[in-house]
Amino acid sequence: MNQLWEAVLWCLDPTNWTGPSGIAARSLEHLGYTLLAVAIAAAIAVPIGWWVGHTGKGRGAAVALSGAARALPTLGVLTLTGLLLGIGLAAPMTAFVILAIPSILAAAYAGFEAVDRRVIDAARAQGYTGTQVLWQIEVPLGLPVLVGGLRSAALQVVATATLAAYVGAGGLGRYLFLGLKTQDYAMMLGSSLLVVALALVLDGAFALAGRAAVPRGVTVARRGVNA
Protein backbone atom coordinates (compact mmCIF):
# COMPACT_ATOMS: atom_id res chain seq x y z
CA MET A 1 0.00 0.00 0.00
CA ASN A 2 2.83 2.27 0.94
CA GLN A 3 4.57 1.62 -2.35
CA LEU A 4 1.38 2.34 -4.23
CA TRP A 5 1.12 5.66 -2.42
CA GLU A 6 4.73 6.50 -3.30
CA ALA A 7 4.00 5.61 -6.90
CA VAL A 8 1.03 7.99 -6.92
CA LEU A 9 3.24 10.68 -5.40
CA TRP A 10 5.81 10.04 -8.12
CA CYS A 11 3.11 10.51 -10.76
CA LEU A 12 1.92 13.72 -9.16
CA ASP A 13 5.35 15.29 -8.63
CA PRO A 14 5.38 18.22 -11.07
CA THR A 15 9.17 18.05 -11.44
CA ASN A 16 8.77 14.64 -13.05
CA TRP A 17 6.50 16.01 -15.73
CA THR A 18 8.69 18.47 -17.58
CA GLY A 19 11.71 18.20 -19.84
CA PRO A 20 12.52 16.02 -22.81
CA SER A 21 12.36 12.93 -20.63
CA GLY A 22 9.44 14.13 -18.50
CA ILE A 23 6.19 12.28 -18.01
CA ALA A 24 4.34 14.61 -20.38
CA ALA A 25 6.76 14.01 -23.23
CA ARG A 26 6.98 10.26 -22.56
CA SER A 27 3.20 9.87 -22.35
CA LEU A 28 2.75 11.67 -25.64
CA GLU A 29 5.40 9.48 -27.21
CA HIS A 30 3.69 6.42 -25.81
CA LEU A 31 0.30 7.50 -27.09
CA GLY A 32 1.81 8.43 -30.45
CA TYR A 33 3.43 4.99 -30.82
CA THR A 34 0.15 3.31 -29.95
CA LEU A 35 -1.92 5.29 -32.41
CA LEU A 36 0.68 4.96 -35.16
CA ALA A 37 0.89 1.21 -34.67
CA VAL A 38 -2.89 0.85 -34.75
CA ALA A 39 -3.11 3.09 -37.81
CA ILE A 40 -0.49 1.08 -39.72
CA ALA A 41 -2.08 -2.19 -38.64
CA ALA A 42 -5.49 -0.90 -39.74
CA ALA A 43 -4.11 0.18 -43.11
CA ILE A 44 -2.93 -3.39 -43.62
CA ALA A 45 -5.66 -5.41 -41.92
CA VAL A 46 -8.84 -3.53 -42.79
CA PRO A 47 -8.65 -3.88 -46.60
CA ILE A 48 -7.74 -7.56 -46.24
CA GLY A 49 -10.50 -8.15 -43.71
CA TRP A 50 -13.05 -6.37 -45.86
CA TRP A 51 -12.01 -8.33 -48.89
CA VAL A 52 -12.33 -11.58 -46.94
CA GLY A 53 -15.67 -10.53 -45.52
CA HIS A 54 -17.02 -9.28 -48.82
CA THR A 55 -15.96 -12.18 -51.01
CA GLY A 56 -16.00 -14.90 -48.39
CA LYS A 57 -12.67 -16.05 -49.85
CA GLY A 58 -9.57 -16.76 -47.85
CA ARG A 59 -11.39 -16.85 -44.56
CA GLY A 60 -9.60 -19.98 -43.40
CA ALA A 61 -6.24 -18.44 -44.22
CA ALA A 62 -7.13 -15.20 -42.44
CA VAL A 63 -8.21 -17.04 -39.31
CA ALA A 64 -5.10 -19.21 -39.29
CA LEU A 65 -2.77 -16.30 -39.95
CA SER A 66 -4.21 -14.00 -37.34
CA GLY A 67 -4.27 -16.87 -34.87
CA ALA A 68 -0.61 -17.53 -35.51
CA ALA A 69 0.25 -13.84 -35.24
CA ARG A 70 -1.54 -13.65 -31.91
CA ALA A 71 0.69 -16.41 -30.59
CA LEU A 72 3.92 -14.54 -31.36
CA PRO A 73 5.58 -13.24 -28.21
CA THR A 74 6.12 -9.53 -28.74
CA LEU A 75 9.48 -9.39 -26.95
CA GLY A 76 10.74 -12.13 -29.26
CA VAL A 77 9.52 -10.32 -32.35
CA LEU A 78 11.06 -7.11 -31.04
CA THR A 79 14.45 -8.70 -30.45
CA LEU A 80 14.46 -10.39 -33.82
CA THR A 81 13.43 -7.30 -35.76
CA GLY A 82 15.81 -5.26 -33.60
CA LEU A 83 18.67 -7.48 -34.70
CA LEU A 84 17.64 -6.90 -38.31
CA LEU A 85 16.73 -3.23 -38.19
CA GLY A 86 18.89 -1.94 -35.35
CA ILE A 87 17.79 0.23 -32.48
CA GLY A 88 15.20 2.95 -32.83
CA LEU A 89 11.52 2.94 -33.57
CA ALA A 90 11.35 0.63 -36.58
CA ALA A 91 11.77 -2.62 -34.66
CA PRO A 92 9.24 -1.96 -31.88
CA MET A 93 6.79 -0.49 -34.38
CA THR A 94 6.97 -3.68 -36.43
CA ALA A 95 6.32 -5.74 -33.33
CA PHE A 96 3.36 -3.56 -32.29
CA VAL A 97 1.83 -3.69 -35.76
CA ILE A 98 2.08 -7.47 -35.72
CA LEU A 99 0.44 -7.42 -32.31
CA ALA A 100 -2.40 -5.17 -33.51
CA ILE A 101 -3.21 -6.85 -36.80
CA PRO A 102 -5.11 -9.96 -35.62
CA SER A 103 -7.80 -8.10 -33.67
CA ILE A 104 -8.36 -5.62 -36.46
CA LEU A 105 -8.38 -8.24 -39.20
CA ALA A 106 -10.84 -10.43 -37.33
CA ALA A 107 -13.07 -7.47 -36.56
CA ALA A 108 -13.05 -6.30 -40.17
CA TYR A 109 -14.35 -9.57 -41.62
CA ALA A 110 -16.49 -10.45 -38.61
CA GLY A 111 -18.22 -7.09 -39.02
CA PHE A 112 -19.15 -8.01 -42.58
CA GLU A 113 -20.27 -11.47 -41.59
CA ALA A 114 -22.53 -9.99 -38.96
CA VAL A 115 -24.49 -8.10 -41.61
CA ASP A 116 -27.90 -9.70 -42.11
CA ARG A 117 -27.80 -11.61 -45.42
CA ARG A 118 -31.35 -10.44 -46.12
CA VAL A 119 -30.21 -6.84 -46.17
CA ILE A 120 -27.58 -7.66 -48.78
CA ASP A 121 -30.01 -9.74 -50.81
CA ALA A 122 -32.51 -6.89 -50.71
CA ALA A 123 -29.85 -4.45 -51.89
CA ARG A 124 -28.86 -6.72 -54.76
CA ALA A 125 -32.54 -7.09 -55.70
CA GLN A 126 -32.69 -3.32 -55.88
CA GLY A 127 -29.84 -3.37 -58.36
CA TYR A 128 -26.88 -2.49 -56.10
CA THR A 129 -23.54 -3.41 -57.62
CA GLY A 130 -20.93 -5.29 -55.61
CA THR A 131 -19.07 -2.05 -54.92
CA GLN A 132 -22.24 -0.36 -53.76
CA VAL A 133 -23.04 -3.27 -51.47
CA LEU A 134 -19.54 -3.00 -50.04
CA TRP A 135 -19.50 0.75 -49.40
CA GLN A 136 -23.14 1.43 -48.66
CA ILE A 137 -24.18 -1.71 -46.80
CA GLU A 138 -21.31 -3.77 -45.48
CA VAL A 139 -18.84 -1.06 -44.46
CA PRO A 140 -21.28 1.08 -42.49
CA LEU A 141 -23.04 -1.89 -40.90
CA GLY A 142 -19.73 -3.60 -40.06
CA LEU A 143 -18.17 -0.43 -38.67
CA PRO A 144 -19.18 -0.85 -35.01
CA VAL A 145 -17.56 -4.29 -34.92
CA LEU A 146 -14.45 -2.90 -36.64
CA VAL A 147 -14.17 -0.10 -34.09
CA GLY A 148 -14.40 -2.75 -31.41
CA GLY A 149 -11.44 -4.49 -33.02
CA LEU A 150 -9.47 -1.25 -33.17
CA ARG A 151 -10.30 -0.72 -29.53
CA SER A 152 -8.91 -4.04 -28.40
CA ALA A 153 -5.87 -3.63 -30.65
CA ALA A 154 -5.19 -0.21 -29.16
CA LEU A 155 -5.44 -1.59 -25.63
CA GLN A 156 -3.04 -4.40 -26.41
CA VAL A 157 -0.55 -2.05 -28.00
CA VAL A 158 -0.73 0.63 -25.31
CA ALA A 159 0.07 -1.96 -22.68
CA THR A 160 2.88 -3.45 -24.73
CA ALA A 161 4.38 -0.20 -26.00
CA THR A 162 6.52 -0.08 -22.85
CA LEU A 163 8.79 -2.43 -24.80
CA ALA A 164 9.78 0.40 -27.16
CA ALA A 165 12.21 1.49 -24.46
CA TYR A 166 13.93 -1.89 -24.69
CA VAL A 167 15.61 -0.73 -27.89
CA GLY A 168 16.07 2.91 -26.99
CA ALA A 169 12.88 4.26 -28.52
CA GLY A 170 11.42 5.91 -25.41
CA GLY A 171 7.80 5.97 -24.32
CA LEU A 172 6.63 5.26 -20.78
CA GLY A 173 8.70 2.08 -20.78
CA ARG A 174 11.75 4.24 -20.07
CA TYR A 175 10.57 4.68 -16.50
CA LEU A 176 9.61 1.06 -16.19
CA PHE A 177 13.08 -0.20 -17.15
CA LEU A 178 14.95 2.53 -15.27
CA GLY A 179 12.86 1.95 -12.16
CA LEU A 180 13.35 -1.78 -12.39
CA LYS A 181 17.09 -1.58 -12.84
CA THR A 182 17.72 1.05 -10.17
CA GLN A 183 15.23 -0.32 -7.65
CA ASP A 184 13.18 2.85 -7.87
CA TYR A 185 9.92 1.03 -7.43
CA ALA A 186 7.90 4.22 -7.03
CA MET A 187 9.00 5.16 -10.54
CA MET A 188 8.34 1.69 -11.86
CA LEU A 189 4.88 1.37 -10.37
CA GLY A 190 4.11 5.00 -11.16
CA SER A 191 4.85 4.49 -14.83
CA SER A 192 2.66 1.40 -14.80
CA LEU A 193 -0.16 3.50 -13.38
CA LEU A 194 0.37 6.00 -16.17
CA VAL A 195 0.09 3.23 -18.74
CA VAL A 196 -3.14 2.09 -17.09
CA ALA A 197 -4.47 5.65 -17.16
CA LEU A 198 -3.56 5.97 -20.81
CA ALA A 199 -5.30 2.68 -21.54
CA LEU A 200 -8.45 3.86 -19.79
CA VAL A 201 -8.46 7.10 -21.75
CA LEU A 202 -8.01 5.22 -25.02
CA ASP A 203 -10.69 2.72 -24.08
CA GLY A 204 -13.12 5.51 -23.30
CA ALA A 205 -12.37 7.27 -26.56
CA PHE A 206 -12.91 4.09 -28.57
CA ALA A 207 -16.11 3.35 -26.66
CA LEU A 208 -17.45 6.73 -27.73
CA ALA A 209 -16.25 6.19 -31.27
CA GLY A 210 -17.92 2.78 -31.30
CA ARG A 211 -21.20 4.33 -30.33
CA ALA A 212 -20.84 7.03 -32.96
CA ALA A 213 -20.06 4.37 -35.56
CA VAL A 214 -23.48 2.76 -35.34
CA PRO A 215 -25.43 4.01 -38.39
CA ARG A 216 -28.51 6.10 -37.63
CA GLY A 217 -30.79 3.64 -39.39
CA VAL A 218 -29.65 0.81 -37.16
CA THR A 219 -30.25 2.84 -34.01
CA VAL A 220 -33.72 3.77 -35.19
CA ALA A 221 -34.51 0.18 -36.16
CA ARG A 222 -33.35 -1.06 -32.75
CA ARG A 223 -35.47 1.48 -30.97
CA GLY A 224 -38.41 0.43 -33.07
CA VAL A 225 -37.94 -3.19 -32.06
CA ASN A 226 -37.58 -2.31 -28.41
CA ALA A 227 -40.54 0.02 -28.34
Place this chain on the structure above:
Amino acid sequence: MKNPTRRSALALAAVAALALTGCGSSDPLGGGDTASGSPSATGGTGGAGGGDALVIGSQQYYSNEIIAELYAQALEAEGYTVEREYQIGQREVYLPEVESGAIDVMPEYGGNLLQYYDAEATATSPEDIQAALAEVLPQGLRPLEPAEATDQDSYNVTREFAEKHSLTTLADLQNVDEQLKVAANSEFETRPYGPAGLKEAYGVDVTVVPVEDSGGPLTVKALVDGDVQLADIYSADPSIAAEDLVTLEDPENLILPQNVTPIVSDAVDEQAAAVIEEVNAKLTPEELIGLNRQSVEKEASSEDIAQAWLSGQGLS
Protein backbone atom coordinates in the same frame (compact mmCIF):
# COMPACT_ATOMS: atom_id res chain seq x y z
CA MET B 1 15.85 -20.92 -21.89
CA LYS B 2 17.50 -23.83 -23.55
CA ASN B 3 15.79 -26.48 -21.55
CA PRO B 4 12.76 -24.98 -19.89
CA THR B 5 11.40 -28.18 -18.48
CA ARG B 6 14.57 -29.18 -16.80
CA ARG B 7 15.25 -25.71 -15.61
CA SER B 8 11.86 -25.16 -14.12
CA ALA B 9 12.04 -28.55 -12.50
CA LEU B 10 15.36 -27.57 -11.00
CA ALA B 11 14.01 -24.24 -9.89
CA LEU B 12 11.04 -25.94 -8.31
CA ALA B 13 13.21 -28.41 -6.51
CA ALA B 14 15.48 -25.63 -5.34
CA VAL B 15 12.58 -23.52 -4.15
CA ALA B 16 11.16 -26.47 -2.32
CA ALA B 17 14.50 -27.14 -0.72
CA LEU B 18 14.82 -23.49 0.22
CA ALA B 19 11.42 -23.44 1.78
CA LEU B 20 12.17 -26.55 3.75
CA THR B 21 15.67 -25.79 4.93
CA GLY B 22 15.07 -22.07 5.28
CA CYS B 23 12.13 -22.33 7.59
CA GLY B 24 13.84 -24.73 9.91
CA SER B 25 12.15 -25.86 13.06
CA SER B 26 9.82 -22.90 13.28
CA ASP B 27 7.89 -24.26 10.34
CA PRO B 28 4.93 -26.23 11.60
CA LEU B 29 4.99 -28.33 8.48
CA GLY B 30 8.72 -28.82 8.50
CA GLY B 31 8.92 -31.11 11.50
CA GLY B 32 8.10 -34.49 10.17
CA ASP B 33 8.69 -33.77 6.56
CA THR B 34 10.43 -36.52 4.73
CA ALA B 35 11.56 -34.45 1.81
CA SER B 36 13.71 -32.17 3.89
CA GLY B 37 15.60 -34.93 5.56
CA SER B 38 18.57 -35.07 3.29
CA PRO B 39 20.44 -38.00 4.70
CA SER B 40 22.02 -38.20 1.30
CA ALA B 41 24.37 -35.57 2.57
CA THR B 42 27.94 -35.86 2.58
CA GLY B 43 30.91 -37.21 4.15
CA GLY B 44 33.00 -34.18 4.26
CA THR B 45 30.93 -31.29 5.48
CA GLY B 46 31.70 -31.56 9.14
CA GLY B 47 30.71 -27.95 9.74
CA ALA B 48 27.52 -26.07 10.09
CA GLY B 49 23.95 -27.12 9.66
CA GLY B 50 24.31 -30.83 10.13
CA GLY B 51 25.24 -31.74 6.58
CA ASP B 52 22.45 -29.98 4.69
CA ALA B 53 22.90 -29.27 1.02
CA LEU B 54 24.82 -26.16 0.08
CA VAL B 55 22.60 -23.78 -1.87
CA ILE B 56 24.36 -22.15 -4.81
CA GLY B 57 22.78 -19.10 -6.36
CA SER B 58 23.43 -17.17 -9.54
CA GLN B 59 22.47 -13.87 -11.05
CA GLN B 60 20.12 -13.62 -13.95
CA TYR B 61 23.10 -13.59 -16.24
CA TYR B 62 24.26 -16.55 -18.27
CA SER B 63 27.93 -16.08 -17.48
CA ASN B 64 27.25 -15.91 -13.75
CA GLU B 65 25.26 -19.10 -14.01
CA ILE B 66 28.19 -20.84 -15.70
CA ILE B 67 30.48 -19.79 -12.84
CA ALA B 68 27.92 -20.98 -10.29
CA GLU B 69 27.73 -24.29 -12.12
CA LEU B 70 31.54 -24.60 -12.00
CA TYR B 71 31.40 -24.27 -8.23
CA ALA B 72 28.42 -26.62 -8.00
CA GLN B 73 30.01 -29.42 -9.98
CA ALA B 74 33.39 -28.99 -8.31
CA LEU B 75 31.69 -29.31 -4.93
CA GLU B 76 29.68 -32.31 -6.08
CA ALA B 77 32.85 -33.98 -7.29
CA GLU B 78 34.14 -33.69 -3.73
CA GLY B 79 31.03 -35.37 -2.36
CA TYR B 80 29.02 -32.33 -1.33
CA THR B 81 25.31 -32.12 -1.98
CA VAL B 82 24.35 -28.88 -3.65
CA GLU B 83 21.06 -27.23 -4.51
CA ARG B 84 21.02 -24.90 -7.49
CA GLU B 85 19.09 -21.67 -7.27
CA TYR B 86 20.01 -19.92 -10.50
CA GLN B 87 18.88 -16.86 -12.38
CA ILE B 88 17.73 -14.78 -9.43
CA GLY B 89 17.52 -11.22 -10.68
CA GLN B 90 20.00 -8.62 -9.64
CA ARG B 91 21.90 -7.77 -6.48
CA GLU B 92 19.00 -6.10 -4.70
CA VAL B 93 16.96 -9.26 -5.11
CA TYR B 94 19.42 -12.00 -4.24
CA LEU B 95 21.68 -10.40 -1.66
CA PRO B 96 18.94 -10.33 1.00
CA GLU B 97 18.56 -14.06 0.34
CA VAL B 98 22.29 -14.55 0.78
CA GLU B 99 22.26 -12.49 3.97
CA SER B 100 19.37 -14.48 5.38
CA GLY B 101 21.28 -17.72 4.82
CA ALA B 102 18.93 -19.05 2.16
CA ILE B 103 21.84 -19.11 -0.29
CA ASP B 104 25.27 -20.33 0.76
CA VAL B 105 27.44 -19.65 -2.28
CA MET B 106 27.03 -16.74 -4.69
CA PRO B 107 29.46 -15.86 -7.47
CA GLU B 108 29.92 -12.11 -7.26
CA TYR B 109 31.96 -9.35 -8.82
CA GLY B 110 34.27 -7.51 -6.43
CA GLY B 111 33.90 -3.83 -7.32
CA ASN B 112 30.15 -3.66 -7.77
CA LEU B 113 29.57 -5.76 -4.68
CA LEU B 114 31.73 -3.40 -2.64
CA GLN B 115 29.83 -0.40 -3.97
CA TYR B 116 26.57 -2.07 -3.07
CA TYR B 117 27.60 -2.24 0.57
CA ASP B 118 29.66 0.94 0.66
CA ALA B 119 28.81 3.58 -1.91
CA GLU B 120 31.73 5.72 -0.70
CA ALA B 121 34.33 2.98 -1.03
CA THR B 122 37.64 4.28 -2.33
CA ALA B 123 39.37 1.01 -3.16
CA THR B 124 40.30 0.67 -6.82
CA SER B 125 42.74 -2.23 -7.00
CA PRO B 126 41.53 -5.83 -6.80
CA GLU B 127 43.54 -6.35 -3.60
CA ASP B 128 42.11 -3.28 -1.87
CA ILE B 129 38.62 -4.25 -2.97
CA GLN B 130 39.05 -7.71 -1.54
CA ALA B 131 40.28 -6.31 1.77
CA ALA B 132 37.45 -3.78 1.90
CA LEU B 133 34.89 -6.46 1.08
CA ALA B 134 35.92 -8.53 4.05
CA GLU B 135 35.18 -5.46 6.19
CA VAL B 136 31.80 -4.51 4.80
CA LEU B 137 30.15 -7.88 4.26
CA PRO B 138 27.42 -8.55 6.83
CA GLN B 139 27.95 -10.95 9.69
CA GLY B 140 28.08 -14.55 8.58
CA LEU B 141 29.31 -13.86 5.05
CA ARG B 142 32.85 -13.86 3.77
CA PRO B 143 34.48 -13.38 0.37
CA LEU B 144 36.66 -16.17 -0.94
CA GLU B 145 39.84 -15.63 -2.91
CA PRO B 146 38.86 -13.84 -6.15
CA ALA B 147 39.62 -15.22 -9.58
CA GLU B 148 41.89 -13.41 -11.98
CA ALA B 149 38.92 -13.35 -14.34
CA THR B 150 36.97 -10.13 -14.32
CA ASP B 151 33.71 -9.19 -15.95
CA GLN B 152 33.21 -5.48 -15.81
CA ASP B 153 31.50 -2.73 -17.70
CA SER B 154 33.70 -1.39 -20.46
CA TYR B 155 33.45 1.35 -23.05
CA ASN B 156 33.86 -0.11 -26.52
CA VAL B 157 34.17 1.39 -29.98
CA THR B 158 34.45 -0.17 -33.39
CA ARG B 159 37.98 -0.74 -34.72
CA GLU B 160 37.24 1.70 -37.53
CA PHE B 161 36.16 4.46 -35.14
CA ALA B 162 39.18 3.85 -32.90
CA GLU B 163 41.57 4.13 -35.82
CA LYS B 164 39.89 7.14 -37.33
CA HIS B 165 40.25 9.10 -34.09
CA SER B 166 43.32 7.21 -32.82
CA LEU B 167 41.68 6.11 -29.61
CA THR B 168 43.28 3.89 -27.00
CA THR B 169 42.07 5.30 -23.70
CA LEU B 170 38.88 6.99 -22.57
CA ALA B 171 40.81 10.27 -22.34
CA ASP B 172 41.38 10.18 -26.10
CA LEU B 173 37.65 10.69 -26.56
CA GLN B 174 38.28 14.38 -25.83
CA ASN B 175 39.70 14.68 -29.33
CA VAL B 176 36.58 13.39 -31.02
CA ASP B 177 34.64 16.39 -32.24
CA GLU B 178 31.30 14.74 -32.81
CA GLN B 179 28.48 14.05 -30.44
CA LEU B 180 29.12 10.84 -28.56
CA LYS B 181 26.30 8.45 -27.82
CA VAL B 182 26.73 5.35 -25.74
CA ALA B 183 24.38 2.38 -25.89
CA ALA B 184 23.82 0.89 -22.45
CA ASN B 185 21.12 -0.23 -20.07
CA SER B 186 19.12 2.68 -18.73
CA GLU B 187 20.62 2.40 -15.24
CA PHE B 188 24.01 3.24 -16.77
CA GLU B 189 22.85 6.85 -16.63
CA THR B 190 22.87 6.71 -12.82
CA ARG B 191 26.01 4.61 -12.26
CA PRO B 192 29.24 6.20 -10.96
CA TYR B 193 31.06 5.08 -14.12
CA GLY B 194 28.28 6.47 -16.34
CA PRO B 195 28.20 9.85 -18.10
CA ALA B 196 28.76 11.89 -14.93
CA GLY B 197 31.80 9.83 -13.95
CA LEU B 198 33.21 9.95 -17.46
CA LYS B 199 32.86 13.74 -17.48
CA GLU B 200 34.58 14.05 -14.13
CA ALA B 201 37.44 11.65 -14.80
CA TYR B 202 38.11 12.38 -18.46
CA GLY B 203 36.19 15.55 -19.32
CA VAL B 204 34.18 13.76 -21.99
CA ASP B 205 30.49 14.37 -22.61
CA VAL B 206 28.32 11.45 -23.68
CA THR B 207 24.60 10.85 -23.86
CA VAL B 208 23.07 7.49 -23.12
CA VAL B 209 20.91 5.65 -25.64
CA PRO B 210 19.14 3.08 -23.48
CA VAL B 211 19.17 -0.40 -24.95
CA GLU B 212 18.00 -2.82 -22.32
CA ASP B 213 19.78 -6.03 -23.18
CA SER B 214 22.79 -5.54 -20.90
CA GLY B 215 25.38 -5.20 -23.61
CA GLY B 216 23.85 -8.04 -25.60
CA PRO B 217 23.35 -8.38 -29.35
CA LEU B 218 21.09 -5.32 -29.72
CA THR B 219 23.69 -3.11 -28.02
CA VAL B 220 26.46 -4.55 -30.17
CA LYS B 221 24.33 -4.09 -33.29
CA ALA B 222 23.68 -0.44 -32.41
CA LEU B 223 27.45 0.11 -32.17
CA VAL B 224 28.33 -1.78 -35.33
CA ASP B 225 25.56 0.00 -37.27
CA GLY B 226 26.89 3.36 -36.16
CA ASP B 227 23.70 4.36 -34.34
CA VAL B 228 25.98 4.99 -31.36
CA GLN B 229 29.72 5.57 -31.12
CA LEU B 230 30.25 3.77 -27.82
CA ALA B 231 28.73 0.76 -26.17
CA ASP B 232 28.85 -0.51 -22.61
CA ILE B 233 29.66 -4.21 -22.92
CA TYR B 234 30.82 -6.59 -20.22
CA SER B 235 34.50 -7.25 -20.66
CA ALA B 236 34.05 -11.04 -20.64
CA ASP B 237 31.57 -10.85 -23.51
CA PRO B 238 32.86 -12.86 -26.48
CA SER B 239 31.23 -10.44 -28.90
CA ILE B 240 34.01 -7.90 -28.24
CA ALA B 241 36.47 -10.18 -30.02
CA ALA B 242 33.92 -11.54 -32.47
CA GLU B 243 32.98 -8.07 -33.74
CA ASP B 244 36.55 -6.80 -33.55
CA LEU B 245 35.66 -4.06 -31.09
CA VAL B 246 38.19 -1.97 -29.22
CA THR B 247 37.81 -1.61 -25.48
CA LEU B 248 39.03 1.80 -24.39
CA GLU B 249 41.51 1.72 -21.54
CA ASP B 250 40.62 3.29 -18.25
CA PRO B 251 43.84 4.65 -16.65
CA GLU B 252 41.91 6.65 -14.03
CA ASN B 253 40.17 3.50 -12.75
CA LEU B 254 36.75 4.99 -13.40
CA ILE B 255 35.35 1.49 -13.66
CA LEU B 256 36.14 -0.67 -10.67
CA PRO B 257 37.71 -4.06 -11.36
CA GLN B 258 35.10 -6.80 -11.14
CA ASN B 259 37.05 -9.90 -10.31
CA VAL B 260 34.91 -12.97 -9.89
CA THR B 261 34.58 -13.26 -6.13
CA PRO B 262 32.42 -15.89 -4.48
CA ILE B 263 30.74 -14.85 -1.27
CA VAL B 264 29.84 -17.68 1.04
CA SER B 265 27.94 -18.25 4.25
CA ASP B 266 29.20 -19.96 7.37
CA ALA B 267 27.65 -23.18 6.08
CA VAL B 268 30.60 -23.36 3.71
CA ASP B 269 33.43 -24.90 5.71
CA GLU B 270 37.14 -24.53 4.98
CA GLN B 271 37.20 -27.66 2.90
CA ALA B 272 34.35 -26.53 0.66
CA ALA B 273 35.90 -23.07 0.43
CA ALA B 274 39.13 -24.65 -0.75
CA VAL B 275 37.26 -26.48 -3.52
CA ILE B 276 35.74 -23.22 -4.76
CA GLU B 277 39.04 -21.37 -4.54
CA GLU B 278 40.73 -24.08 -6.54
CA VAL B 279 38.24 -23.41 -9.35
CA ASN B 280 38.86 -19.68 -9.04
CA ALA B 281 42.62 -20.14 -9.26
CA LYS B 282 42.20 -21.52 -12.77
CA LEU B 283 39.64 -18.96 -13.90
CA THR B 284 41.60 -16.43 -15.94
CA PRO B 285 39.96 -13.69 -18.01
CA GLU B 286 40.60 -15.69 -21.18
CA GLU B 287 39.11 -18.82 -19.68
CA LEU B 288 35.98 -16.92 -18.66
CA ILE B 289 35.55 -15.46 -22.15
CA GLY B 290 36.04 -18.98 -23.52
CA LEU B 291 33.33 -20.32 -21.23
CA ASN B 292 30.98 -17.52 -22.24
CA ARG B 293 31.70 -18.11 -25.90
CA GLN B 294 30.46 -21.67 -25.64
CA SER B 295 27.18 -20.39 -24.31
CA VAL B 296 26.79 -17.55 -26.79
CA GLU B 297 28.09 -19.22 -29.92
CA LYS B 298 27.34 -22.89 -29.36
CA GLU B 299 24.36 -22.43 -27.09
CA ALA B 300 25.69 -25.12 -24.80
CA SER B 301 24.04 -25.47 -21.39
CA SER B 302 25.88 -24.25 -18.32
CA GLU B 303 25.92 -27.83 -17.11
CA ASP B 304 27.75 -29.11 -20.17
CA ILE B 305 30.08 -26.13 -20.33
CA ALA B 306 31.07 -26.52 -16.69
CA GLN B 307 31.53 -30.25 -16.98
CA ALA B 308 33.82 -29.98 -19.98
CA TRP B 309 35.87 -27.18 -18.45
CA LEU B 310 36.31 -28.84 -15.07
CA SER B 311 37.46 -32.10 -16.57
CA GLY B 312 39.75 -30.16 -18.91
CA GLN B 313 41.29 -28.44 -15.87
CA GLY B 314 41.55 -31.69 -13.96
CA LEU B 315 39.08 -30.55 -11.34
CA SER B 316 36.43 -33.21 -11.58
